[in-house]
Amino acid sequence: MPDSSKAEHVIGVDFGGTKILSGVFDKDLKCLARAKVSTKAERGVAPVVARIGRSIREAIDEADLDIKQVRAVGIGAPGAVDTENGKVIFAPNLRWTDVPLKKELEKELGIPVFLENDCNVCTLGVYETELKAKPRNMLGIFIGTGIGGGLIIDGQLFHGFNRTAGEIGHMVLEINGPKCGCGNRGCLEALASRTAIFRKIQGAVKEGQKTILTDMLGADLKDLRSGDLRKAIRKGDKFVERVIEEAAEYTGIAVGNLINIFNPDVVVLGGGVIDALEGEMMAIIMETAKDYAMNGTFKGIEIVASKAGDDAGILGGAVLAMRNSK
């Protein structure tokens, strides 16, 4: 490996089932450049590792830097991760089992790579960059295509026995509720993720529900995005408003449950859905969480929306790289 003593920059990689986003950050965690490539998981492990390498090199090039100026890479992967050995243990969306991603990427790049679960990476990023007074314990909840979370205990990511702690998206809130991708029914993810929200809207439209969304996007709502929901609500669409209120209520119940169980100092909500609909959802989430938290458990606990938006993953990866390569 080259001498990285003068290398001040770090790379954060948000590695998902659909896309790989890499960001170059300076020592103050300012993002200098980004590069995105599609994942193409169906091609298998080696081609995907090469694509991660490509996105990193493209980001470095975009920032007018050389890889010698990069100290380390931090990467969040969508699944259970063995951080110590740098392995992806199990990632259903990638169909990966026991992949030594750290080792493979270090071979590819020649600089140190640090690996974590994707929601843990986002949680770490929020913890380090958005919270001024560092709380002892924090819960991060990220609502996008799915719902995931991360726990900080005593200032450190908490992994648990199988290194899968924080899988809050599969907390059952409604035993006979809608079917979830995991096979069970009524998980938070099946009630409040972008997928759940879109499915509800598309199902209702098929049944004849009127909404501004079909004027905006056509009857099949093919290119529906979270931002469209915000636009529809602001144009006065009561149907979409109600769907989002319900998603916020389910999320609030989950937050209430988690405050009862874990009683963190701070709960941070993030991800694409929160990013697009913060104004529509956060007040309802907070109010519902307060209703569902037990008497005496809620006082003084902060519930806030992350400001990182789409950059949560790369920012968290940069923090992971920084923390580990100091």
Place this chain on the structure above:
Amino acid sequence: MPDSSKAEHVIGVDFGGTKILSGVFDKDLKCLARAKVSTKAERGVAPVVARIGRSIREAIDEADLDIKQVRAVGIGAPGAVDTENGKVIFAPNLRWTDVPLKKELEKELGIPVFLENDCNVCTLGVYETELKAKPRNMLGIFIGTGIGGGLIIDGQLFHGFNRTAGEIGHMVLEINGPKCGCGNRGCLEALASRTAIFRKIQGAVKEGQKTILTDMLGADLKDLRSGDLRKAIRKGDKFVERVIEEAAEYTGIAVGNLINIFNPDVVVLGGGVIDALEGEMMAIIMETAKDYAMNGTFKGIEIVASKAGDDAGILGGAVLAMRNSK
């Protein structure tokens, strides 16, 4: 305070809304004697503190010991507890707010007193006395009149921001489920506690449901106890069997949720309901938890029933006293 350097014994106190049970333990945590008095919470703080003192003195007398031979007292109180300052912050069943119980009891007894939440005390007792290989992280779930829990993280009780962590009984599993004492609907406690089970049976009997229990106890089922349910099931009562199966399924879903969220090394179930119905419930709880835990989260996690039975509270109190007075 008297010199306690030669005092080898400890006292554990299980302080509930209905009764106060004190136990004297030797240095090997063997219980030498017990004494029980009713709480009479309606009389107010000072009389209740005096009654705790009385139950402790009676237990010491029963063990043919003198208080000078007692090193310390450990007490579990039903509510949120400030362990550092020895205060009961909030205990709804006692109607207590901000009671300096440690100080008051030390004044009463002249020996050191250590205070914790009751479910935390039980969790600590199980952790120290029942688990040979000490796991890093453990979850205790106690099912009796209500349902409570405790978390051990890195070998220590985890308290959280408002010192109320572990309130797993109020995790919502069925948003439109039965009303809970806390005001919400479908909490685990409203689905699987002794109170919930009895309410379901008594409601069904009123609607004409046939059960052996009415032959055993009369039509009003006035003195129904958890042990009667076991007897009825063993006599072939399919209705009672189904009610207990359902309670075990709800508990299993909760355990699955908690394995997803917290991923402990070990889950221990205890309390009066588990104690009476271990054979009827544990296999269902384990199977359901496995179904509801995400792929990859469940492997190698132990789910076991506590052997402490009714002594969980006093044993845990003794462990608390021992840990703090070494």
